[in-house]
Amino acid sequence: MSIKLDRYRIIDLTMELHPGILKVNGEYIHGSELRRFELRQFIYKPDGTLMNWIEAESHVGTHVEMPAHYFEDGKSSSEMPLEAFIGEAVVLKLAHLKPKGGKGQPIKPVHLSKVREGDIVLMWSPYKGDEMPYISSEAARWLAGKRIKMLGVQNVGVEESYELMATHDSMLRNGIPIIENLTNLDKISEERVFYIGLPLKVFGLDSSWIRAIALEPKEG
Numbered sequence: 001m002s003i004k005l006d007r008y009r010i011i012d013l014t015m016e017l018h019p020g021i022l023k024v025n026g027e028y029i030h031g032s033e034l035r036r037f038e039l040r041q042f043i044y045k046p047d048g049t050l051m052n053w054i055e056a057e058s059h060v061g062t063h064v065e066m067p068a069h070y071f072e073d074g075k076s077s078s079e080m081p082l083e084a085f086i087g088e089a090v091v092l093k094l095a096h097l098k099p100k101g102g103k104g105q106p107i108k109p110v111h112l113s114k115v116r117e118g119d120i121v122l123m124w125s126p127y128k129g130d131e132m133p134y135i136s137s138e139a140a141r142w143l144a145g146k147r148i149k150m151l152g153v154q155n156v157g158v159e160e161s162y163e164l165m166a167t168h169d170s171m172l173r174n175g176i177p178i179i180e181n182l183t184n185l186d187k188i189s190e191e192r193v194f195y196i197g198l199p200l201k202v203f204g205l206d207s208s209w210i211r212a213i214a215l216e217p218k219e220g
């Protein structure tokens with residue numbers, strides 16, 4: 001077997017985390033959206049090496065949410081099959097969904113024509129905050145019906161309404177993880193790439209930090 005890594009461009013889709021109180025989506029919007037991520041260094045007495053205590057929410061930086069995030073008895077990080085987090089991804093760049101009057105526009109099934117069954121669907125927009133397009137409830141149900149493998153977003157609102165929670169419901173109840181706070185999706189030039197973003201193998205964990213990457217074949 002021969003797998004030549006130099007035939008691929010590796011694109012890092014992961015936000016860099018710095019210890020402290022973090023902002024969601026790179027911006028301070030509401031106080032309740034601040035996320036805790038603290039590292040405290042200590043010296044490990046037996047051999048004098050340096051280690052860290054970590055105190056953090058499971059939803060910091062680039063993370064993947066699993067069914068355990070949404071309902072009791074939902075599968076947690078270590079219970080999901082690895083195949084769920086690896087595979088062919090379609091990259092949907094939604095710059096054409098321009099905000100109107102400062103408000104982001106809904107993503108509808110009509111915008112999802114490139115999606116195939118079994119795809120990891122990665123959505124990107126250049127807009128921030130209230131101007132981001134968002135996944136309509138209709139599109140969320142459509143994606144679940146299409147039996148996609150996973151949904152990932154950068155600058156795209158996951159929910160039309162946080163009372164309805166249609167996206168969490170359509171995805172997580174059907175065993176489809178959601179990746180939040182991806183970055184660098186705009187650096188991908190192909191429409192389809194190979195995606196890898198594995199969660200930590202922790203029993204009971206509802207969401208895990210990941211190192212998400214895309215592999216894109218180099219020209220020639």
Ligand SMILES: [Zn+2]
Pocket residue numbers: 059063065180207
């Ligand atoms: Zn989250």
